[in-house]
Structure formats: structure tokens, C-alpha cells
Amino acid sequence: MTTQQTAPPKAGAAATAPAGRVNRRVRRLTGLDLVVVSLMVAIPTLAVLVLVWFPAVASVLLSFTNWDGVGSIGDIDWIGGTNYVNVATNYPPFWPALQHNIIWFAVLFLFATPVGMFFAVLLDKEIRFTRFYQTAIYLPVVLSLALTGFVWQLLYSRDQGLINGLLGTQIDWYGDPNYNLWAAIVATCWKHIGYIMLLYLAGLKAVDASLREAASIDGANERQTFFRIVFPVMRPINVIVLVITVIESLRAFDLVWVINKGRNGLELIAALVTANVVGEASRIGFGSAMATIMLAISSVFVAIYVTIVTREERQS
Amino acid sequence: MSRPSSEAQYLARLVPPSVAATGINRRALLRGALGGATLLGATSLLAACGSGGGSGSVPADGALTIGSSASDAVPKKALADVVAGFKEPGITPRINTVEHEAFQENINNYLQGSPDDVFTWFAGFRMQFFAARGLAGDISDVWQNVTGMTEALKKQSTGEDGKQYFIPSTYYPWAVYYRPSVWAEKGYTAPKTLDEYVALGEKMKQDGLVPIAFADKDGWPAMGTFDQLNLRINGYDFHVGLMAGKESWDTPQVKNVFDTWRRLLPLHQPDSLGREWQEAAQAIQQKKAGMMVFGMFIGEQFNEGADREDLDFFPFPEVDSRIGTDAIEAPIDGYMMSARPKNEPGAKKFLSYLSSPAAQDVQVKANPTVVATNSAATTTGYSALQKKAIEYVASAKSIAQFMDRDTRPDFASTVMIPAIQQFISNPNDIDGLVKSIESQKKTIFTG
Numbered sequence: 001m002t003t004q005q006t007a008p009p010k011a012g013a014a015a016t017a018p019a020g021r022v023n024r025r026v027r028r029l030t031g032l033d034l035v036v037v038s039l040m041v042a043i044p045t046l047a048v049l050v051l052v053w054f055p056a057v058a059s060v061l062l063s064f065t066n067w068d069g070v071g072s073i074g075d076i077d078w079i080g081g082t083n084y085v086n087v088a089t090n091y092p093p094f095w096p097a098l099q100h101n102i103i104w105f106a107v108l109f110l111f112a113t114p115v116g117m118f119f120a121v122l123l124d125k126e127i128r129f130t131r132f133y134q135t136a137i138y139l140p141v142v143l144s145l146a147l148t149g150f151v152w153q154l155l156y157s158r159d160q161g162l163i164n165g166l167l168g169t170q171i172d173w174y175g176d177p178n179y180n181l182w183a184a185i186v187a188t189c190w191k192h193i194g195y196i197m198l199l200y201l202a203g204l205k206a207v208d209a210s211l212r213e214a215a216s217i218d219g220a221n222e223r224q225t226f227f228r229i230v231f232p233v234m235r236p237i238n239v240i241v242l243v244i245t246v247i248e249s250l251r252a253f254d255l256v257w258v259i260n261k262g263r264n265g266l267e268l269i270a271a272l273v274t275a276n277v278v279g280e281a282s283r284i285g286f287g288s289a290m291a292t293i294m295l296a297i298s299s300v301f302v303a304i305y306v307t308i309v310t311r312e313e314r315q316s
Numbered sequence: 317m318s319r320p321s322s323e324a325q326y327l328a329r330l331v332p333p334s335v336a337a338t339g340i341n342r343r344a345l346l347r348g349a350l351g352g353a354t355l356l357g358a359t360s361l362l363a364a365c366g367s368g369g370g371s372g373s374v375p376a377d378g379a380l381t382i383g384s385s386a387s388d389a390v391p392k393k394a395l396a397d398v399v400a401g402f403k404e405p406g407i408t409p410r411i412n413t414v415e416h417e418a419f420q421e422n423i424n425n426y427l428q429g430s431p432d433d434v435f436t437w438f439a440g441f442r443m444q445f446f447a448a449r450g451l452a453g454d455i456s457d458v459w460q461n462v463t464g465m466t467e468a469l470k471k472q473s474t475g476e477d478g479k480q481y482f483i484p485s486t487y488y489p490w491a492v493y494y495r496p497s498v499w500a501e502k503g504y505t506a507p508k509t510l511d512e513y514v515a516l517g518e519k520m521k522q523d524g525l526v527p528i529a530f531a532d533k534d535g536w537p538a539m540g541t542f543d544q545l546n547l548r549i550n551g552y553d554f555h556v557g558l559m560a561g562k563e564s565w566d567t568p569q570v571k572n573v574f575d576t577w578r579r580l581l582p583l584h585q586p587d588s589l590g591r592e593w594q595e596a597a598q599a600i601q602q603k604k605a606g607m608m609v610f611g612m613f614i615g616e617q618f619n620e621g622a623d624r625e626d627l628d629f630f631p632f633p634e635v636d637s638r639i640g641t642d643a644i645e646a647p648i649d650g651y652m653m654s655a656r657p658k659n660e661p662g663a664k665k666f667l668s669y670l671s672s673p674a675a676q677d678v679q680v681k682a683n684p685t686v687v688a689t690n691s692a693a694t695t696t697g698y699s700a701l702q703k704k705a706i707e708y709v710a711s712a713k714s715i716a717q718f719m720d721r722d723t724r725p726d727f728a729s730t731v732m733i734p735a736i737q738q739f740i741s742n743p744n745d746i747d748g749l750v751k752s753i754e755s756q757k758k759t760i761f762t763g
Contacts, residue, residue, distance in 0.1 A: 066762070070424060070428065070449045071449065082759075086756075086759050090755050090756055090759060091756065092734065092735075092752055092756075158590055158591075170587075172587035172589075172590040172591075173590075175588075175589040175590015180590075260533055261535070263535060263733065263737055264589045264737045264738075264741065265741075275729065276726075276730055278421060279725075279729055280421055280423050280729060282424045282726060283726050283760075286730075
């Protein structure tokens with residue numbers, strides 16, 4: 001955010017006050033203005049503190065305890081890093097889960113995201129039936145999760161599924177730990193591609209047409225125009241797409257939870273956190289330790305993103 | 317299904333990409349959701365402290381709330397019938413039904429929030445666990461007037477402090493279920509020993525049947541097989557000690573259980589980890605499978621009438637003649653009172669009614685896959701299967717509940733479910749498996 005934007009120009013004040021004399025303008029805020037501005041700042045800040053920072057910090061703190069969710073806060077025993085040691089050395093699902101999250105990210109990043117971008121570029125060409133394709137590809141994003149699970153169940157079912165019917169096999173796509181991660185990733189890609197496509201299409205529409213014209217006058221072919229001109233111009237969108245891909249793969253949870261609660265080959269960190277914290281188990285300290293690990297990993301990406309964004313703003 | 321977190325994530329999905337793209341917001345929602353559960357626990361605690369005392373006070377309208385996990389059609393109607401039969405002036409009972417998986421998973425937050433006056437729960441360790449944490453109401457005075465319940469039932473209703481916290485309502489035995497018509501046609505007889513069991517399985521295989529229907533997608537059904545084997549191989553005392561965390565998992569006894577199970581696995585229906593128990597039960601119902609180690613509620617998958625009458629069971633066969641087969645598993649379902657009920661006199665009257673033969677008759681009539689706990693309940697309307705279940709349980713020397721009721725809930729769900737599933741998909745590394753269970757157990761059974 002730049003300084004010009006923080007004090008919105010008010011019609012009357014801007015007309016009389018000489019440009020650049022910000023201080024005098026601020027002083028002219030009436031009492032009511034001050035109240036309104038304070039409220040507008042205070043309410044969101046409070047919401048962020050209560051809904052975001054308090055739970056986040058509380059989770060980090062709880063990860064050093066063995067609290068089971070019952071009893072007063074005063075009774076909590078501090079057990080240091082024991083939970084972290086146990087997560088790493090004494091909880092068999094943890095390392096597979098981390099590995100699955102990485103595979104999840106790799107497939108989304110190397111396959112689904114590029115495909116989504118590719119579809120966006122194709123649709124941007126205004127080919128025939130472009131609106132139909134757009135709707136068809138975006139449709140999975142709109143479907144509710146329960147429906148997604150159901151749709152894929154029809155394809156994957158061991159005994160009545162379409163895939164086994166076509167291939168004449170009897171593979172248990174959701175139950176066999178050799179396959180179920182990939183089956184779930186395919187279903188996720190189905191949604192992710194549409195999401196990225198729409199995001200990227202919006203970005204492509206915003207690219208200045210004169211840039212393309214200039215490129216074609218200079219004799220660049222389609223490929224060169226895209227990779228040398230359009231892609232670099234769309235840098236902010238590219239960063240957003242990357243961050244969304246990272247976040248999608250870290251928060252991957254709902255689909256595997258619907259399939260089998262994230263067990264038996266479908267372990268993901270978020271599912272393990274839920275299984276430990278939310279269920280009857282209520283190993284809040286232990287689950288919080290895994291949540292904190294997730295927080296740390298995602299913080300790295302958020303930090304990278306924020307660095308890039310602020311650097312760009314400074315440049316512009 | 318974890319409602320709060322998935323809902324928050326569902327909401328996160330609705331955030332437009334322009335907003336979501338800032339990254340922090342999306343993460344924040346997830347964090348918020350995870351922390352939310354914690355927060356909920358904390359605030360509800362404060363609320364609970366505030367509303368303490370007031371024993372004996374009654375809401376003006378005499379409202380009595382009943383939290384029910386009986387969300388399936390058959391048991392839901394059963395409870396509704398029971399409540400309809402409770403005619404006490406000045407008390408208006410109301411049932412709040414929650415989908416049973418969700419009810420069980422949220423039990424911690426539920427009991428610390430503003431729980432209903434009376435709620436459905438399970439006997440044994442799973443009851444004691446919450447009673448010991450002060451989340452259940454002492455109903456010892458109700459028990460003083462309870463008749464027709466055996467000493468064993470009372471024991472299963474008693475907390476670690478010697479007070480009663482539970483009213484048993486119904487139970488059902490775990491055993492090996494089969495279709496007598498199929499067996500008569502093929503000339504099978506119930507096996508008495510493990511060797512006969514294996515031989516029968518092999519014969520069924522040759523006859524084109526799946527010998528043992530099996531499903532473990534939900535994680536708990538296979539616990540039943542472990543329990544049966546452990547009770548037969550190591551006996552009741554060892555089993556209970558193991559479940560209570562006193563015996564070690566890393567022992568020849570436990571390895572022997574898994575070893576025996578591994579021998580039986582080829583007779584089990586394959587790909588069990590992707591199958592729900594209902595599908596496995598239907599394999600029996602459709603006469604594609606020969607038998608299934610399960611609870612009597614397998615009958616819910618059968619059609620009322622002749623179809624359901626064509627269902628029988630035999631005790632899990634003997635493995636070791638020194639141990640025998642007199643230890644069985646028969647989980648007891650029932651009711652508890654919350655720690656600070658809004659209508660305590662009403663709740664106690666209602667619990668007293670629930671223990672009566674009259675209430676249990678109504679319950680069992682509507683749900684014939686269970687058996688009443690009160691010995692004075694009418695058994696004339698019982699099916700042959702129900703009558704056999706009563707005899708079976710009465711003749712047993714010791715009765716276990718079920719793994720997830722006999723041990724700590726956190727151990728059952730976060731250690732044993734993944735461990736048993738791992739065993740099913742890779743039955744060859746038993747040493748590594750029991751070592752891992754034991755070392756995880758030590759971090760949970762502390763103090």
C-alpha cells in the first residue's frame with residue numbers, strides 16, 4: 001500500500017488544499033471522521049486478532065502441552081518439545097502424510113496448474129464455443145465437495161465403477177493404498193484446473209492488447225509472444241497462481257476426509273491434525289504440534305509471496 | 317466428519333480469488349478453523365463454570381432435553397417410541413438427534429458446552445473416561461431403585477470412583493454371523509476350533525463363496541476380529557489389561573494374535589480397506605459370502621421378516637483349549653446424565669424409566685437387532701436370534717465391550733485404527749507393528 005492511498009482524497013479538501021500538504025488535510029478530519037476511521041480500523045483489526053492471531057498463537061502454545069481438551073487452562077502441563085519428538089519419531093502416519101502433501105503439491109504445480117494456464121490461453125483465443133468450454137471446465141469448481149466425492153465414487157467404485165468396468169479390472173481405487181492417493185489427486189486436479197483457468201483467463205483479458213500487436217508487428221510468433229511478452233507481463237498473476245497452488249496442496253483435506261478420513265494411504269497433514277484435535281481422541285497438544293509444523297511450512301511461502309509483492313510495489 | 321473445520325474450509329472456498337490470493341486470508345481461515353475447536357472448548361469451559369450449582373432447579377416449562385446419536389432410521393424410531401411412552405406430569409422431553417459419527421467425534425466439546433440433560437452413550441471405559449473428567453452426572457441414587465440389572469451390568473455402569481454414571485439399555489453380542497439356509501444347502505456345520513474354522517473357510521472357497529466377509533474402511537470393524545482372537549488366545553484378563561494400557565503390546569502374546577490373524581487373512585474378503593461394513597454385511601445377505609465376525613446389528617442390513625430370520629451366529633471358535641470360549645464381547649448401549657443438567661429431577665426420573673422393563677420392551681420392539689439389559693423385560697416377542705443372544709451372553713463367564721469402548725478413545729482412534737489398517741495391507745511386519753503400537757501407547761497412557 002502506498003501513502004497516497006491511505007488518505008482518500010475528499011472532494012472539498014482536495015479542491016482547496018495545495019497538493020502534497022498531507023498533514024494539513026489530515027488535521028481537518030472532524031470528530032465524526034475520526035470515530036468512523038477508528039472504527040473501520042479497529043473492527044477488522046480486532047477480528048483478525050481474535051479469529052486469526054489468537055487461535056494461531058494459542059495453537060503454537062498448546063503444541064507444547066499435553067492438554068486433552070478437558071479441564072481448565074490452569075491445569076495444563078507443559079511438556080516442552082515432547083509432542084514434536086513424538087510426531088517425528090513415534091507417529092507412523094506423519095512422514096507419509098508429509099510425503100503425500102509434497103506429491104500433492106508436485107502434481108498440482110507440474111501438471112494441473114500448467115494445464116489450467118494452457119486452457120486459459122486457448123480460451124483467450126476466442127475459439128468457437130469458448131463460453132461452453134469455459135463453463136464446462138469451471139463447473140467442477142462450483143460443485144460441492146460431497147458431490148465431487150460422489151461423482152468420483154461412481155467412476156472409482158470397485159465393483160460398480162465405470163473405470164473398472166471399462167478396463168475389466170477389479171482395482172479398489174479408494175481403498176488400495178497403492179492407488180488411492182493418485183485417485184484423490186486426479187479428482188483434485190479436476191477441480192484445480194478449472195480454478196486456475198478462470199484466474200488466469202481474467203489475467204489474460206487484462207493484458208494490454210497493444211503489447212500483442214507490437215509483438216506481432218515485430219514478427220514474433222504465438223509462442224514467442226506468450227513466453228516473451230505476455231507471461232512476463234502477467235507476473236503478479238503468476239505469483240498468485242503459484243501461491244494458490246501451494247496453499248491448495250497444504251490445505252488439501254476435504255476430499256481425503258470424505259473418502260476415508262485421511263487414513264490408509266491418504267494421510268495428509270491437515271487430516272491428521274483434524275483426526276487428533278477434533279475427534280473423540282482430543283489429543284489437542286499433539287495435534288497442535290502438527291498444525292504448528294504446517295503453519296511453519298506455509299509461513300515460508302507466505303513470506304516469499306509478501307517479499308515479492310512488496311518489492312514489486314517499491315519498483316512501480 | 318468434522319463439521320466446524322470443513323465448514324470453515326468450505327467458506328474459504330467461497331472467498332473470491334482476488335481476496336483469497338493474498339494468501340494470508342486463506343491460511344488464516346484454516347488456522348481459524350483449527351484454533352476454533354480449541355477456542356470453543358475454552359469458552360464453553362467458562363460458561364460451564366458460570367452455570368454451576370443450582371441442583372434441583374427445574375425449567376419453568378419442565379423441558380427435558382435428550383441428546384441422541386441414534387440417527388439411523390431403526391434406532392431413531394426406537395428412541396422416539398420410548399420417549400413417547402414416558403408419561404410424567406410436568407416433564408416435556410425433547411430429543412435432539414445428531415448424526416452418530418458426528419455425535420461421537422464432538423463428544424468432548426458437546427459435554428463441555430451446554431449438553432442435553434440426558435444423552436446416549438456407551439458403557440465401560442469409554443463412559444469412565446468422561447466420568448473421571450467430571451463431564452458426567454452422578455446417578456448413584458437412581459441406581460438404588462433399579463431392579464432387574466445384573467451385578468455385571470452395574471459394574472459396567474460404575475466409574476473409577478465407585479459411583480454410577482450410566483443406565484444400560486440394550487446390548488448385542490459380537491460373534492460369527494451366517495445364513496443358516498446357505499449352510500444347510502452346502503452342509504456346513506459351525507466350527508468349534510480354529511482348525512475347523514480354517515477348514516470350513518477353505519471349503520467355502522472351493523464352493524465359490526467368499527469365506528469371511530470383511531470391511532474396515534471405517535477403521536473400527538476389524539477391531540472386532542482382533543478382540544475375538546485376543547480373547548481366545550490370551551483370555552479375558554490379558555485382554556482387559558492390554559486395553560487398559562497395563563500389558564505391553566510388544567509381547568509374544570500380542571504377536572501371536574496378529575500371527576493367527578495373518579493365517580486367516582487369505583480367507584477374508586479382499587480389499588477390505590475400501591469397503592464399508594454395510595457392503596460386507598450385504599455380501600452375507602446376498603449369499604455371496606459365508607460368514608462374518610460382527611455385531612448383531614448386522615441384521616439392520618437384512619429385510620424385516622423371513623430374510624432377517626435367516627440369520628444365525630456361532631461363538632468365535634476356540635483357539636487354545638486352556639482358554640476356551642467363555643469370554644465374549646457384548647457392547648452395552650445406554651444413557652448418561654450430563655454433569656450439570658438443567659432439569660436434574662426430570663433427568664433422573666427419565667433415566668429411572670429407561671432402566672425399566674417397560675421402556676426397554678418398547679425399545680427392543682422397534683429395534684430387534686438388540687436385546688434388553690433388564691432381565692424382567694418381556695422376551696416373548698423376541699426372535700430366535702434375540703433369544704439365542706440372551707442365552708449366549710448369560711452363559712459367558714466374562715464380557716468385554718469392544719476395543720474402542722475398552723480403551724482410551726485417543727489410543728483407539730489415533731493409534732489402533734491406523735495400526736490395524738496397516739496390518740491388513742501389510743501383514744508381514746508384525747514385529748515392527750507391535751513395537752510401534754507399544755511406543756505410541758507409552759506416550760498416551762501417561763500417569
